[in-house]
Amino acid sequence: MTARRAVEEHSLNAYKHVVYWHDTEPVTPGPPLRETVDCDVCIVGGGFTGLWTAYFLKEAEPALDIRIVEAHHSGYGASGRADGFVTPTIGKDIQALVKEFGEERALEASQAVGRSILEIGRFTRKNKVDAEYEATDYLMVATDAAQLRRLEEDRDLAVRMGAAPPEIMSRDEAMSVVGSPAIAAGMRTGGALVNPFKLARGLARVVREKGVTLYDRTPCLRVEPGVRPVVVTAGGRVKADKVVLATNVHMDAFPPFRRKVVPIWTYAMVSEPLTDAQLARVPWAGREGLVEAKSLLTCARFTHDNRIMFAGGPAPYYWGRDKRQRNMNRPEVYREIHREFLRFFPMWADVEFSYAYGGTADVVRDYAPHFGTLAGGRVLYGYGYCGNGIAATHTGGKVLRDLTLGKDTPHSRLLFVDDGRRRPPASFPPEPALYIGARAATRLMNWKESRP
Structure with a gap:
């Protein structure tokens, strides 16, 4: 082993394979379910989708008795x-949604999710949730001709949909926003940054204060159908008028969704806080999020305490839908992420990374969220964010509120809803075809996006 490789391996072994956000706020899990209870609505899953659904249901109907069962604690999974x-x-794939539903309905859905960005900020201020919300926008950047073409296609689509056309910045203009020599062009997009774990924990606190009962450490074993479906857990049962399935990547635990979603792993690294001297090397005064214009995203941002979070690299599927925590320890993945980091920021070669971790995103065949009802409207579901869920889950909470209450509203008519005009996503094949197909799809995506 060379001296350089030995140093690199030592650095990899020094990484903390713990989600950085989880270290920003202590958690004492609440009590699990230990009895049989009866309620109006039982929500399975205490992440963003389930919490926002509970929040909006309580806002609409304060008297509802709502119970949430969560396998770990809110913020432990993909949300945090x-x-x-x-x-x-x-x-x-916004282009595919436009092709299927038309520009008007795609714009309507985009605007609904766009409003959620602002409403999440208002929620944190109103409820004193210290989620480190920063209304910074983000910069979508191109590093080659193929990515510049994608920026141009997104701009042209925005024009066709009737939105204000975003400006494509030159290299110098984009580098004045984020001073990376890898950037060839850029396009500013509305958005914000947040500490997702603190947002999930704060949202859980707020819904508890509204009277929602949360059972932590209470994984759902199954849902028994009936006039009033029953959520069965290891320690108890919840009989409800309505059951909302909000487990996202774990939707494959329920028979109707067993082959509708696959777990794709995504990875990130977080540095030690940068010194003033290190910060001065890269113009980045607005603290915007940085996103590379490709499907398998490379992205970067500052945390509240001026660490650099850098994510990207491979997004693998592991044989047998493997979601186990052991997949956090993947040295080859972190080597690739660190190489990408140095491609964007060679002037930060001395930045030390202390966190290296991963998690699963719920990917569906059409790469778009799905909401709907089963069992005559007694069981509802929402999933399929494909790693882009912080704002979309807020919108989805309104969709599930209106579907649960049986109301015909603009939210219940969004293109996300599996109604007569939209069907649930196609199924994935079983193993070994799933494993082979997932790896082939990644290679094909990389090839398509590398063409000039």
Whole structure:
């Protein structure tokens, strides 16, 4: 082993394979369910989708008895592992949604998610949730000709949809926003940054204060159908008028969704706080989020205490839908992320990274969220954010509120809803075809996006 490789391996071994956000606020999990209870609405999953649904239901109908069962604690899963970009994204392929639903309905959905960005900020201020919310926008950047073409396509689509056309910045203009030599062009997009774990924990506190009962350490074993469905857990049962399934990447635990979603791993690294001298090397006064214009995202941002979070690299699927925590320890992934970091920021070669971690995102065949009802409207669901869920889950909470209450509203008619005009996503194949297909799809995506 060379001296350089030995140093690199030592650095990799020194990483803390813990989600950085989880270290920013202590958690004492609440009590689990230990009895049989009866309620109006039982929500399975205490992440953003379930919490926002409970919040909006309580805002609309304060008398509702709402219970949430959560396998760990709110913020433990994908909600508290996100990179913290609050964007107007709806899935990963807006062009496909425009083709299927038309420009008017796609714009309507985009605007609904865009409003959620502002409303999340208002929620944190109103409820004194210290989620480190920063209304910074973010900069979508191109580093080659293929990515510049994608920026141009996004700009042209915005024009066709009737939105204000975003300006494509030259290299010098974009570098004046974020001083990375890798940037060839850029486009500013509305958005914000947040500490996702603190947002989830604050949201859980708020819904408890509104009278919602949360059961931590209470994984759902199954849902028994019936006139009043029953959520069965290891320690008890919840009989409810309505059950909302909000487990996202874990939706495959329920038979109707077993092959509708696959867990794709995404990874991030977080540095030690940068010194004033290190910060001075890179113009980045606005603290905007940085996102590379490709499907398998590379992104970067500052945390509240001036650490650099850098995410990207491979987004693998592991055989057998492997979601185990052991997949955090993937040295080859972190080597690739660090190489990408130095491509963007060679002037930060001395920056020390202390956190290296990952988590799973729920990916569906059409790369867009899905909401709907089963069992005659007694069971509801929402999932499929494909790693872009912080704002979309807020919008989704309104969708699930209106579906739960049986109301015909603009939210219940958004293109996200699996109604007569939209069907649930196509199923994924079983193993080994799933593993082979997932790896092939990643290679194909990389090839398509590398073409000039």
